[in-house]
Amino acid sequence: MVKINKIKLETRERFVRIETFFGEKFFDDIGDNVFTFEKGKIYGIVCEYGGGGAAISCFMSNRIPWKDEKIYFDDLEINPSDIGEIGWYIGREIYSKGIIKKEISVRKALNHAVSQYHRYENINDIIEEFGLQERRLDYGLSNYSYERWRASLAIGYASYKVIYCFPWLNSHLFYNWIICSSVFRFFRKLKDEGNIIILPTSRRDNVAGFVDEIIEICNASDKIVTDDPYFREYF
Numbered sequence: 244m245v246k247i248n249k250i251k252l253e254t255r256e257r258f259v260r261i262e263t264f265f266g267e268k269f270f271d272d273i274g275d276n277v278f279t280f281e282k283g284k285i286y287g288i289v290c291e292y293g294g295g296g297a298a299i300s301c302f303m304s305n306r307i308p309w310k311d312e313k314i315y316f317d318d319l320e321i322n323p324s325d326i327g328e329i330g331w332y333i334g335r336e337i338y339s340k341g342i343i344k345k346e347i348s349v350r351k352a353l354n355h356a357v358s359q360y361h362r363y364e365n366i367n368d369i370i371e372e373f374g375l376q377e378r379r380l381d382y383g384l385s386n387y388s389y390e391r392w393r394a395s396l397a398i399g400y401a402s403y404k405v406i407y408c409f410p411w412l413n414s415h416l417f418y419n420w421i422i423c424s425s426v427f428r429f430f431r432k433l434k435d436e437g438n439i440i441i442l443p444t445s446r447r448d449n450v451a452g453f454v455d456e457i458i459e460i461c462n463a464s465d466k467i468v469t470d471d472p473y474f475r476e477y478f
Contacts, residue, residue: 287450
């Protein structure tokens with residue numbers, strides 16, 4: 244397991260293409276910012292839709308191409324690919340390697356984690372700890388509903404991941420997915436073991452009261468329509 248006390252992400256102003264596991268594609272405006280994440284903490288990232296929160300989760304799990312961004316482990320700059328070794332994007336599908344990629348089942352992903360990382364002796368221990376349903380294990384995560392987050396978390400945890408990145412969600416979806424997936428039951432365990440949890444969402448109220456730190460993103464592109472002089476000519 245990698246021993247890291249803090250991770251620093253430096254971003255530069257640009258639009259980043261995001262694809263969610265809901266099949267939605269959009270551009271996230273990530274500004275010139277520095278984000279520092281310390282071990283054993285839960286972070287709430289608060290911003291508007293397209294305001295950069297989704298991109299942070301994607302960078303911290305190496306899901307999107309890097310350009311001018313930089314990443315540091317304890318102030319030592321590292322290769323962006325290294326973040327993929329410890330970062331985990333909750334809910335993402337897992338595909339086989341090779342020319343023809345095919346989504347693999349949760350059972351296969353768990354068996355791979357057991358054989359490669361040896362955190363558990365067998366997948367039955369994981370199934371019991373995370374409350375997974377045996378009848379669904381032979382499906383890929385794309386065929387799951389709310390249990391998707393819990394199954395994905397189980398795979399990442401069995402693989403000794405350190406950073407658990409959630410997708411950006413508005414208030415309605417954030418509440419539904421956090422509660423209905425029961426994934427919140429594992430937050431304290433992850434935190435106590437020194438892991439980092441990143442939760443991007445639309446409102447401060449969604450995360451206030453249980454996260455250790457709230458980061459509010461206000462980009463230069465966040466403009467108010469009534470401030471525009473051309474608009475004011477008509478009102």
